[in-house]
Amino acid sequence: MNARLPQHSMAIDWDAVRADLHGLNLITAPSQRKQLSKDFYWYSPILTAQLADCVADLVVKVSTEDDVRQAAAVAAKWKLPITVRAGGTGNYGQCVPLEGGIVLDVTQMCRVLDLAQGRIRVEAGARMYDIDMAARETEQALRMWPSTWHVASIGGFIAGGFGGIGSFRHGILRDAGNLLRARVMTVEREPRIIALVGDEIQQVHHAYGTNGVILDVEVALSPAVEWVHCTALFPTYRGALDFGIAAQDPSLDIFLLSTVEARFSPYYTAMRDRFPADRHAVFTMVSPDSMQDFRALAEQHGGVISIAGTEAELLAEGFPPAYECAFNHTTLQALKADRGWTYLQVAYAQPFNPEVVERHLAIFGDDVLQHQDFARANGECGTFGILLVRWKGEEHLSGVMREIESQGGSIVFNPHVVTIEDGGMKTIDEQQIEFKKRSDPMGLMNPGKTLGWKPEMAQER
Structure with missing residues (x-):
């Protein structure tokens, strides 16, 4: 390219x-x-x-x-x-x-425009963390956000994201009820504003900003919870995964649920002895009302709680919040210490079978470290992997991807490409391309990021 x-x-x-x-x-x-x-x-x-x-x-x-x-x-x-x-x-x-x-x-377009029960409307450049802090003044909170939420904007999250912290409880972004409204500016000689409501927002969601400038969005809020950030340790990674599956019990109120194998431990220096090199970790955010049952379930699976406290309590002791130990922050933790790693993203067939991960552990050895995140989509539990892969060249990385998909039941979302379709969507979203014809008729927005747009589609306006 x-x-x-x-x-x-x-x-x-x-x-x-x-x-x-x-x-x-x-x-x-x-x-x-x-x-x-x-x-x-x-x-x-x-x-x-x-x-x-x-x-x-x-x-x-x-x-x-x-x-x-x-x-x-x-x-x-x-x-x-x-x-x-x-x-x-x-x-x-x-x-x-x-x-x-x-x-x-658009970082200076960061104003809160409206805040009411169950919803907040903000400009697209507003940082996720600032939005959540504004919502918490009314005892409400965002339903989900990326692990980089201190810097990430709401517009970027919707235009490029999929889900994140909170997706175990509230599903992924495209699930009904999460995204409520959006306003988009077209790129034309006389730009127009197009208002999108509900499912219409899928026309710009995960489109990489190829079809209009998102001006502001309205997203759903939920009652705020003072989550308990927990680290549970297990002697085997299979035990950690089995616990992750058991913790999907709907009686438990959990915001984040991620498993990280022991070989990540040296990169989690801030965890000190709470994530030792001979134990596998499950990082969670649990409702205070569910803590008793959560502890009991961990013990039933041979686990030990090494950390449990609010975010403020953890920070006061020098420990990271649970969300900085999950999702792509796992990759970041490793890259801080060793730039010889990269990563892959995997979606597993449901119901999730931990034997798939055990096979990968045996096949790849020290070339691939395992980390799984649990989430919901359309009300159903899903399991995703963000795997740490030793960088040995493009051919080796392609071989790892082929091996994972050859066993069946797993799909690799390739994070080493720039187009929407090659990375994760796999197919062209015709709805988004049709909207691009309306919102970016000359094909000027973020060219090269979608395979669905052809130069002959461009029209003068």
Whole structure:
């Protein structure tokens, strides 16, 4: 793949473009443009090499809808690629401009617009953590968020995410009732605003910002709970997985449930002796009302609770919250110490059979470390793996993926590609492509990220 296709910028009069963008906050310095053209794709050695030279020609920082309208109109006038970004915590190069052009930074669009019982409406650049803190002032909380929620924005989470912390309790983002409303600005010479309600939001969810600029969103809230962050230790990884399955009992109120094998222990330095190298860990967030039954269930499966406390209590003792020990934070913990690792994402057939993981442990040895997250989708429990893989080159990584899928019952979501379809969706979402024809008729938004858009689809507007 040619990561950067410069045809859009060859004949552009950038002085004239900047004049058309008068009044906006423009970033032209090469170092800042480079920084704001990257996300966490460095988890992947493949993407690190592919995307190294992908840099925006201009970064535009917007703070109002009028700013977005002006930037979108200018992009349409000059036929400039336009890529939206905020926190930049995605792992797949979602907000990396493959063809240069404009990067539209929406981090200053971070206002809470409305807060009521069961819902909150916020601008797309608002950080997930700040949204949750606002909701907690009314004794409510977000239903789910990524492990990078201190930096990640709500717009980025919806445009590039799938689920996260809280998905064990509330399902994945696309499940009914989680996403309520969204407003999207089109990229045309005369931009329009399109309002989406309920299931219509799927037209922009997990579309990598290829079909309109998300301005604001309304998401569901639930009553706030002071979760108990627990670490349960088990002598075998099979025991940890069996406990994870048993903990899916609907009588237990659990927000997060993840298993991490013992070989991760050296990378969890902040856990100290609470995650020793000879024990496998289950990281959870449990309702106080369920703690007694949770402890009893852990003991029945040969487990021992090594940590149990609120987030504030853990932080006061120097321990990380449970959500920083799960999801892709496991990969981050390892990469902090050893950049010789990368990762793969796996979805397992349900009902989940732990023997699949045991086979992988035997086959891959020290090349692959196991970590599973439990979640719900459409009301049914699902099991997903974020596996730590020793980087030995692209051929070796491809061999690991082939071996996992050859055994049947497991699907690899490849995090080392930049397109929506190659990464996880596997098929083109025709609904999203049809919406792109309405919202981005010239095909300017984040080009190269969806296989469903063909150049001949572009129309002048």
